[in-house]
Amino acid sequence: MTPIEPIQTEGAPAALGPYAQGASAGEWVFTSGQxxxxxxGDLVTxxxxxxxxxxxxxxxxxxxxxxxxxxxxVKVTLYxxxxxxxxxxxxxxxxxxxxxxxxxxxxxxxxxxxDAILEIDAVARVxx
Numbered sequence: 725m726t727p728i729e730p731i732q733t734e735g736a737p738a739a740l741g742p743y744a745q746g747a748s749a750g751e752w753v754f755t756s757g758q759x760x761x762x763x764x765g766d767l768v769t770x771x772x773x774x775x776x777x778x779x780x781x782x783x784x785x786x787x788x789x790x791x792x793x794x795x796x797x798v799k800v801t802l803y804x805x806x807x808x809x810x811x812x813x814x815x816x817x818x819x820x821x822x823x824x825x826x827x828x829x830x831x832x833x834x835x836x837x838x839d840a841i842l843e844i845d846a847v848a849r850v851x852x
Contacts, residue, residue, distance in 0.1 A: 726750035735785030737761035740837060746786040753790035753848040757803070758782040759840035767838055772809040776816035779844045784820070792848035797826040803833040803843040813842060 731746035731753070739745055739756065746755040760768035760775035761782070768778040784794055802817070804810060810830065818825075826846070836843045 731755075731786055731790040733785050733789035735763055735789065736782040737763055737765050746790050748790045751849050751851065753787055753792040753796070753850060755783050755786045755846045757801075757837075757843040757845040758786070759837055759843050761838070761840075767840065772812040772841060773816050775841050776813045779842060780817065780820045783844055783846050787846065787848055790848075790850075792850045794820050795822060796848040796850045797821065797846045798849050799847040800826050800828045801845050802828060802830040803836060804830065805833060805836055805839075805841045807832045809841060 726749045728747050728749045730744035731748060733745060736745055736758065743756055746753060748754070758779045760778040762768065762778060763782075763785075768775050780794075787793060787796070802813070804813065833843070
């Protein structure tokens with residue numbers, strides 16, 4: 725059985741509860757859901773574009789700490805508080821992934837941690 729190893733980086737905010745920022749198991753790297761918190765723990769509230777950039781920067785930092793990159797991502801789940809932010813978030817999201825883009829699920833969620841406007845998690849696969 726492949727051991728599960730927690731991922732910890734100062735490049736993303738600390739976990740808000742009893743979970744790791746991410747975890748790796750063999751060739752798989754998983755990020756926990758990231759909201760638009762800076763690594764210092766400040767909530768980004770400057771609109772959906774700024775929030776999306778912060779969330780994706782957090783995801784990228786956690787992946788890097790686990791030995792992966794955005795190019796290794798195979799699946800993303802995106803949670804929006806308001807589907808009206810979809811186009812703005814999607815425009816930023818597109819700049820973080822190259823072709824072929826990963827599979828993705830996007831849902832509207834009634835409430836997210838710290839009343840954030842979005843949350844994103846990712847799964848990546850890397851050769852070890």
